[in-house]
Amino acid sequence: MQWADSGTAAALRLLPRRLASRPVAWLVTTRPGQGSPQLVATLAELVDTGADLLRLGPLEQDAVAQVVADILQAEPDAELRRQAERVRGNPFLLGGVSSGTRRGKLWSP
Numbered sequence: 001m002q003w004a005d006s007g008t009a010a011a012l013r014l015l016p017r018r019l020a021s022r023p024v025a026w027l028v029t030t031r032p033g034q035g036s037p038q039l040v041a042t043l044a045e046l047v048d049t050g051a052d053l054l055r056l057g058p059l060e061q062d063a064v065a066q067v068v069a070d071i072l073q074a075e076p077d078a079e080l081r082r083q084a085e086r087v088r089g090n091p092f093l094l095g096g097v098s099s100g101t102r103r104g105k106l107w108s109p
Contacts, residue, residue, distance in 0.1 A: 002034035009038035013045060026051075058089025067094055
């Protein structure tokens with residue numbers, strides 16, 4: 001959602017109120033500190049009016065190893081685990097480490 005334009009921010013501000021009586025669940029994700037001023041204001045307004053805010057922290061070390069193993073469909077060796085630890089639990093960057101390794105490319109954060 002961090003790349004949403006002002007029209008999307010306006011729709012996000014309006015639609016949850018209009019559809020509040022309907023069985024609709026809204027799940028919006030964004031990166032911290034990113035997004036247009038309109039989007040930031042919209043998300044703040046949603047939280048102020050009762051939306052739940054869930055902040056996700058970095059993945060724990062065991063989860064990092066599991067994600068790498070799932071992507072590669074094999075247990076990561078010590079070197080790959082060391083590389084994966086350099087992304088400090090960031091799932092997006094972890095995908096880059098694993099996918100690059102899968103294609104035989106070296107990856108560095």
